[in-house]
Amino acid sequence: MLFRSYVRDGAMDVALEPGDYLVTVSRGVRYEAVTEAVTITSGADTALSADLVPAYTVDGVVTIDAHSHASPSGDGGIPMADRVLVAAANGIDVHVGTDHDHIADYRPLIPAMGLDAWVKSVVADEVSPVLRGHFNIYPATLTADLPNHGAPRWWFGYLDTAEIFSWMRANVGESGIVQANHPVGSSGMFSFAGYDANGSYDSPDHWSDDFDAMELLNSDDYTDNLPYYLDLVRRGKQVTPTGVSDSHTHTGGNVGLNLTFLHTGGALADFDDTALTTAMAARATVVSHGPFIDARIDGAWSPGAEVAGGSMLEVEVKAPSWMPVETLELYRDGDVVETVTCTGKAPTPCAASFTLDPDADATYVLIASGTSGMTAVFPGQLPWAATSAIYVDADGDGWTAPMAPVESGG
Secondary structure, rough: OEEEEEOOOOOOOOOOOOOEEEEEEOOOEEEEEEEEEEEOOOOOOOOOOOOOOOOOOOOOOOOOOEOOOOOOOOOOOOOOHHHHHHHHOOOOOOOEEEEEOEEEEEOOHHOOOOOOOOOOOEEEEEEOOOOOOOOOEEEOOOOOOOHHHHOOHHOOOOOOOHHHHHHHHHHHHHOEEEEOOOOOOOOOOHHHHOOOOOOEEEHHOOOHHHOEEEEEEOEOOOOOHHHHHHHHHHOOOOOEEEEEEOOOOOOOOOOOOOEEEEEEEOOHHOHHHHHHHHHOOOOOOOEEEEEEEEEEEEEEOOOEEEEEEEEEEEEEEEEOOOOOOOOEEEOOOOOEEEEEOOOEEEEEEEEEEEEEEOOOEEEEEEEOOOOOEEOOOOOOOOOEEEOEEEEEEEEOOOOOOOOOEEEEEE
């Protein structure tokens, strides 16, 4: 039986039946884990002390989970304070409170819990209309005297998906973020609109391209969404990919495994709504199911950036020793063009250089993966990560999409 506890101040007491236990102490994907066998005897205290050390550090990068729920959601199975604690204990720097059709503010909980140095929160909302898709908006404006604190009330009726988007924009403004959640499936806009990941959708009434971000990874699942992301960027939709837990409970969604590395250029102490929107607008993300991909040109962060043809891309994949990364792939316009076998050891199991010198403007995405599990911390899960697209201007006249825009075929 698996038993989990979350520690706020570094110490805790747990009552267990006598027996032999295997105890793992961890703090998310950037830390080494400590695993020890412990024998519990009746009537006696057994002490376990564990020092958690970072496997690696990267300046200017924070981790963010841009989709999770707690008690303000009708299907939330966790109190708000516990949601913040679970995020912090799993190494999430920035929690985004995306409760269904309710704008809630988690920020006052953080100093009250003594977690100021470990986690920050962003006010948000998941707009959840039926038969249209679900969308996160953040940073959201909370209006105390309005129903649901000002969340868009789609149940009053709408003409089409574009009208719902206009309500979302009215709340967050042009610099705010509208995110297409779990875009493929039973509550995803891409599916409702009949978007085929090949440049066409068949239901214009259900489509709007006024979104800034899309979930490439949602609660362990990326395989369904990846073809759609690759198709959008090669057709000129400069969308920011995110990885999220979409957790509704203490353990659901593998909080701390499904996340986004966001390059803000500053420390967590400097993080605010402006740092968030600026980094998201720059598409400066690595979507992660474990590893971190550090990709730079001339020392500068590259995911999301437009770069010149002929640039040398230097890549390091970062991971703790319990996370076996085996392969690094380079995609051009949706197809794999180079594959590197990772032979290094933690914290840098993979390092490679790529010359980005296409014969025409192109998009490049890096994907790191492994075929062995992360049993010590996330049993049954395999490491995977993808960068935001890098846009290569081959001839110096400004980047143009290599393929025609997504458009209605219906």
